[in-house]
Amino acid sequence: LKLFLKTKDDVLILGCSGTGGMEAALVNVLSPGEKMLALVAGNFGERWAAIGKAHGMDVRVLEAPWGEAVKVDAVASVLEKEKDIRAVFVQFSESSTGVAHDIRGLARLTASLPGTILVVDAISGAGAMPLETSEWGIDVVVVGSQKALALPPGLVFLSLSEKAWAKVEASTAPRFYFDLRRERKAQGEGESAFTPPISHVVALRAALDALEAAGGVDALVHNAGTLAAMTRAAAGALGLPLVAPKDHGDALTALYPPKDLDSGAIVKALKYEFTSTVAGGQGRLKGKIFRIAHLGYYDATDILGLVSTLEIVLARLLRRVGTGSGSAAAQAAYLEREVAR
């Protein structure tokens, strides 16, 4: 897990899904009443704010329009004005829009402030885009088992810097199952504080062995980048607008349907005719977009197949003849990435 996250710190394992990991990160580094800044660029950014409010934190929100990232400059000016912000919370990949945040730039900001840490929800971003936890100076990274590592959901992984651990020791927030002090001690002794999801831990070892054999996290990140480039190229050729045209990440691609088409019809046709799972929208984008994943086991063949079936589905729904232009664009993007390599 240290290799996966490129961290020099120990990585803790908790038995829960991503939201539990986010809550564990938050309640361990803040005390009730302390000020936090949530960068909100979509559904999962809103979750950071909601968890903070549930635990009595003084929650400051910096929002970007859905489809855009919160910019480092905007964060810098808030931190400049409000010196009592103790932690900044952000998504590496905001799964509701496909936006990626500039984690490196944000970490540079917080690294210069002795009392402020950066907490990154990298649940769907780690393993899809380059992430240098220790080198960039990220204080807390949260990752889930079910994204790039392609395990079932049920485990989260947390890496904390020494700067973050000092906050954990000082926090007065009530916590028990998610108490990282207890887990640090137990897992440091090769145990766990409470019964862990054993089958997931065994599967994790297999997944990490397979990842190592396949070239490690850099190969996984390169693969996601290729699939994302292919998908964006196909979307351009097919006239499907990107939800995040400027700040898109490589974990997924979120697309608007063609004018006058229901995104749900596309999702359903792909699912029932081709058994392909493409996600709909979340939160305020529910029913308005569809999202294609590039994480984990997906490879170029999967994406080429999906783009082709998407062309069939669109041709039928739009009552027109497909031209293969999406497939051609995806193929060209593949060749450009892989020959350049």
Place this chain on the structure above:
Amino acid sequence: LKLFLKTKDDVLILGCSGTGGMEAALVNVLSPGEKMLALVAGNFGERWAAIGKAHGMDVRVLEAPWGEAVKVDAVASVLEKEKDIRAVFVQFSESSTGVAHDIRGLARLTASLPGTILVVDAISGAGAMPLETSEWGIDVVVVGSQKALALPPGLVFLSLSEKAWAKVEASTAPRFYFDLRRERKAQGEGESAFTPPISHVVALRAALDALEAAGGVDALVHNAGTLAAMTRAAAGALGLPLVAPKDHGDALTALYPPKDLDSGAIVKALKYEFTSTVAGGQGRLKGKIFRIAHLGYYDATDILGLVSTLEIVLARLLRRVGTGSGSAAAQAAYLEREVAR
């Protein structure tokens, strides 16, 4: 799950292990500062008290010597004196000693008090001993996937009475991942508030189907009762003192080793020579006892095999000749239970 717990209320599923389920139960039915009564008869009773303290509850503890249950009369007299106790927390089966609490008697007490509920950690007790959640008037039951249901750890199940739900709605304790209001709404719509451990949920369905085919929870409980009776009979014949001679349950049997023998030596010999996993002690009984489980897939053949290998191990460690008396006693107990049936 309703059949398994004999409850008329909906059963919620959470993605965590047993301790997370205990914490979820506690933080949803109490507000910080409210008075609770933890019945402590071992390691897991202490956990109820520790979770309450971590969340700022006013924790009253009623303790029994390890190896005994907390008696209903003692609870009645505390509740009589301290009218502001809002919830009583107890283990159905206290796994550290093998003690079972009189849940029916406790539920009769709390059912008569309009402001007080009974919260039962039935993680290892459900499916091992008769439990009538609704008929007895238990307000909250917490169960784990990895005990009688024989799934991997990673899921917990909670059943709450309407009396308990009123407390959930009133609670001001901070919570997010474990917020049962959110899960009740989402699971009522066939969804879940957050990503669930999907592979566990699929396995749960298979386990419940298998349970139904095997005669349901009553058959499972009968099986555990048989295995417990066999083990206690063997222990008597072999001169191994029960940790809980009077208040023993059927989920497990906890035994002291013969005088001058280290319990760890027994656990190790069974594990390395016969690949049988028998647990050591926990908390203040660590290194002093060993515990034999009767839950889930274990059957009479397993217990007879275990008793026989235990006789071999004891004979070798005590440098004496085995007589088969433990096996004979277990066989007799089996015949008595099954012929009587």
